[in-house]
Amino acid sequence: MTTPRLSTEKSAELFERANRVEPGGVQGQGRSASPFPLFMSRAEASHIWDVDGNEFIDFHAGFGSVILGHNAPAVRDGVAKALDENGVTFATANPLEVQLAEQIADIVPCAERSVFPCTGTEATYHAIRLARGVTGRERILKLEGHYHGWHDYVSWSVRFEPDATVNPASNPIPIPASTGMLRAIEDSVVIRQYNDAEGIREAIDRYGGEIAALILEPIFLNAGVILPEPGYLELCRELCTQEGIVLIFDEVITGFRVALGGAQELTGVTPDLTTLGKAVANGFPLSVLTGRADLMDRLVPRGDVLFGGTFAGHVTNTAAALACTAELRHGHVHRRLEALGHQFESGVRAGIADAQVRAQFHRVGSVWTLYFTDRPIRNYRDAALLIATKDNEVQAMFRRWMLERGVYIHPHYMLRGYITAAHTEEEIEHATSATVDFLREHRQRLQ
Numbered sequence: 001m002t003t004p005r006l007s008t009e010k011s012a013e014l015f016e017r018a019n020r021v022e023p024g025g026v027q028g029q030g031r032s033a034s035p036f037p038l039f040m041s042r043a044e045a046s047h048i049w050d051v052d053g054n055e056f057i058d059f060h061a062g063f064g065s066v067i068l069g070h071n072a073p074a075v076r077d078g079v080a081k082a083l084d085e086n087g088v089t090f091a092t093a094n095p096l097e098v099q100l101a102e103q104i105a106d107i108v109p110c111a112e113r114s115v116f117p118c119t120g121t122e123a124t125y126h127a128i129r130l131a132r133g134v135t136g137r138e139r140i141l142k143l144e145g146h147y148h149g150w151h152d153y154v155s156w157s158v159r160f161e162p163d164a165t166v167n168p169a170s171n172p173i174p175i176p177a178s179t180g181m182l183r184a185i186e187d188s189v190v191i192r193q194y195n196d197a198e199g200i201r202e203a204i205d206r207y208g209g210e211i212a213a214l215i216l217e218p219i220f221l222n223a224g225v226i227l228p229e230p231g232y233l234e235l236c237r238e239l240c241t242q243e244g245i246v247l248i249f250d251e252v253i254t255g256f257r258v259a260l261g262g263a264q265e266l267t268g269v270t271p272d273l274t275t276l277g278k279a280v281a282n283g284f285p286l287s288v289l290t291g292r293a294d295l296m297d298r299l300v301p302r303g304d305v306l307f308g309g310t311f312a313g314h315v316t317n318t319a320a321a322l323a324c325t326a327e328l329r330h331g332h333v334h335r336r337l338e339a340l341g342h343q344f345e346s347g348v349r350a351g352i353a354d355a356q357v358r359a360q361f362h363r364v365g366s367v368w369t370l371y372f373t374d375r376p377i378r379n380y381r382d383a384a385l386l387i388a389t390k391d392n393e394v395q396a397m398f399r400r401w402m403l404e405r406g407v408y409i410h411p412h413y414m415l416r417g418y419i420t421a422a423h424t425e426e427e428i429e430h431a432t433s434a435t436v437d438f439l440r441e442h443r444q445r446l447q
Contacts, residue, residue, distance in 0.1 A: 006404060010051040014039045030063070033411035034391060038403075043070035045422035048408055056408035057427045059417035063410075064221075064253050064367065065278035067337075068327055069422025075282045078323025079316050089314050096322060097313035103325045104290055108261050109270045110249075113296030115289050116313045116321075120252035121149025123275035123287040124215065126299075126307055128153045130273065130289075131213035131246035133305035134298050139207055141190045141200075141214040141245070144172055145380025147222040148215055148250050148275075152181045157191045158222075159413060162381045169193060169381055194220050194379045195229045200236060208243040215248040218263035218271075222253075223383040224369030224414040225362035233269040240272070246295065252277040252287065257418075258365040260328055266364075284320035333421045337366035340419050343428050344368060351436030357446035359439065366419040370398070370435070372446060387413040394445070398438055405434040 015036035018025035026032050038050045046069055048058040058070070068075065082096070101114040117123055128140060140153065148154035155177035167173050172191040176183070190207055192199040194216070204211065218233055220226035240247040248271060255262040255276035264270050273291035280286060289307075290296070299307040311317075327333060341363050348361045348370070358374040372394045377383050386392055390411055399409050407430070409417055419428070439446065 006054055007052045008036075008038065008050075008054075011039045012036055014051060030412070032390070034396075037411070038408075045069045045071070046420055046424070046427060054406075056403070056406050057423070057431060058408050059419070059431065060408055060410040061418040061420050062283050063278065064257060064418040065281075065283045066418075066420055067257055067279040067366070068282050068324060068333065069420045070283070072282055072324075072327070072422070074327050075284075075320050075323045078319045078326075079284070082316050082319035086315050086319075088316055089311065091310050094313060094315055094318075096315060096318040100318050100321050100325075103322065103329075104276075104288060107325065107329070108255070108274060108276070108290055109264050110272065110274050110292065111290040112293040113290065115296075115299065115307055116318060117287050117289065117309055118285045118311050118314065118317065119149070120250075120275060120277035120287050121151055122309070123252065123277060123289045124148040124154055124248075124250060125151045126289050127248050127273050127275055127291075128213055128215065130295060130298060130305050130307075131248065133303075134246060134295055135212045135244060137210055137212040138188045139190055139210045139212060140188060141192065141203055141207070141211050143192055143194045143216050143220075143380075145194065145223045145383070146215075146217050146220065146250070148252075150177075152185050154215065155181060156186070156189045159387070160384075162384050169196075170199065193381065194226065195232055196379065197229075197232055197235050201239065204239045204243055204245070208239075208245070211243070211245050213246040213248050213273075214240055215250055217254070218249045218251065218267060218269065219254050219258060219364055220379075221364075221367055221416070223380050223387055224371060224377070224416050225364050225367055226377055226379065226383070227362075227364060228267065229378065233267055237269050237271075246273060247271040248273045248275070250275050253367075254364075255288075256280050256325075256328060257367065260331075260334060280324065281317055281321040282324040284317045286314065286317040286321050334365070336421050337419055340423055340425070340428050341366050341368065343425065344419065344432055347429070347432035348435050351432070351439050354436075355439040355443050355446070357439050357443055359446060368417050368419070370415045372398075383414070389413065394442075397442070398435075401438045401441075402431070402434055405430075407431050407434055 042049045104111045104114045144157045156174040158177045160175045174189045251262040256279040259266045277287035345363045
């Protein structure tokens with residue numbers, strides 16, 4: 001059977017127009033693609049449509065922000081109710097923010113106080129400023145490949161091509177993610193590797209009295225799916241406690257998605273502060289900075305660390321988060337996500353074994369990734385050969401193959417996908433079959 005060619009003429013035309021009025025024709029690097037991105041016009045449940053009318057099963061889910069499904073009825077109704085009864089935003093104290101803070105305190109292990117900015121970048125910015133204010137220290141310890149937003153505090157060693165000659169893994173140097181960053185900040189950033197227990201221990205031994213915070217993704221999803229090795233997070237917790245370092249879990253992706261209480265619930269390791277976002281409000285722009293009361297109470301107006309923002313606690317976004325958390329607290333959503341994730345994992349792993357190709361499938365809950373290598377993947381440098389560029393040939397071939405079979409996997413640096421509660425067993429089976437067919441068709445290339 002011949003697979004029909006995708007019609008993308010309208011996307012191409014829109015890209016030409018966009019290039020005249022948007023830098024690079026897109027709103028940021030995350031949306032770029034070669035030769036042009038597909039311009040999406042509508043999404044519902046587990047499906048997304050582009051401007052040419054192509055319909056796809058969506059495994060992008062708004063970079064994982066959509067957990068219940070696009071335009072989920074419960075969230076839509078919650079927002080509509082808020083619009084009817086409350087309005088869009090007040091920029092004043094409002095009762096919905098109190099309700100959400102109470103919900104977060106019930107759900108997230110470390111949560112005693114919460115504030116609600118809009119983006120994950122804002123949440124990590126405030127978390128680090130708070131850690132510095134509390135400790136009186138300036139250095140930040142972060143890990144290679146971990147993405148915590150675009151601000152200068154954390155945009156170091158996020159995505160780069162490792163060169164062991166000038167940047168040894170045992171003592172990594174900070175690499176700026178962008179021009180225009182304050183190079184003076186470089187001296188305040190200490191870089192180590194994920195799952196490198198000795199590296200963390202050595203860094204804290206060397207700089208312990210100067211480090212305000214260790215910030216990390218407890219489960220490393222910005223390189224696909226890389227799980228913490230046994231004892232690694234526990235060691236981070238122990239060393240931070242000993243040295244008075246604020247341990248920050250960036251759960252902007254993992255929060256609510258890998259478990260109701262996030263990765264800290266899943267791993268049993270409780271940080272001092274946590275940043276949440278994405279799935280908290282099923283795609284609405286709300287993030288959370290939450291944590292221990294004695295730390296959070298250092299924020300103004302009670303303390304001396306500035307926090308604010310016109311859209312903090314935004315009414316409609318908070319209403320969306322309340323509706324989403326209400327659905328998630330029933331328990332059935334995460335049970336369904338795990339079942340669908342297991343179905344996909346079992347089928348693809350069987351296909352890898354049958355085709356005898358160099359590939360591996362990683363999954364945690366509803367987040368999955370496919371690495372076209374048989375090398376162990378335990379940190380950023382292990383994955384860097386596959387995720388240094390969006391134009392990795394095999395990954396691009398796979399994405400195109402899936403697109404032609406009605407499955408949307410976003411053109412990103414790694415093959416990472418998200419399952420939502422709106423996906424069906426039949427859709428998972430379709431994606432599984434398409435993946436297995438790709439492995440068989442490209443067996444010689446992948447061996």
